[in-house]
Amino acid sequence: MSVTLYALDGCPWCEKVHDALEEAGVEYETVWTEALHSKRDEVARVSGQRGVPVLVDEEHGVTMNESANILEYVERTLA
Template identity: 50%
Template structure:
């Protein structure tokens, strides 16, 4: 299992932004598709405390459920980008 896990929804533009950053950085990750209905998103709610996506889990850095695409993109750049040496 990958240490990076992305909870996402098909067709979600915020999820696409995060997936593009993961691809830019050449990072492998596990994708977990969540149900369309917010009421059925119990797994992502348990992890992040909310039902919105995307949500990132990064076990290598003790990130247990980071929401908000802009925050995730900034985190990925800071942690895995060129300046993260």
């Protein structure tokens, strides 16, 4: 799968991205992260920071954070 969403259960920004991906019909994998920032090593490894959501689109070589940026990207590129 070329699209991966790193998310935290109950995170409203993550839910917005999830909803946008679903509405656009994008197949993706969700990697659920730990609540504590200090335990988000995998998120830090792929994005250089520990905040979520993070979207990785391997096909387009894109890794991004910030829900507003991700939502725009989904609408422009993946929809």
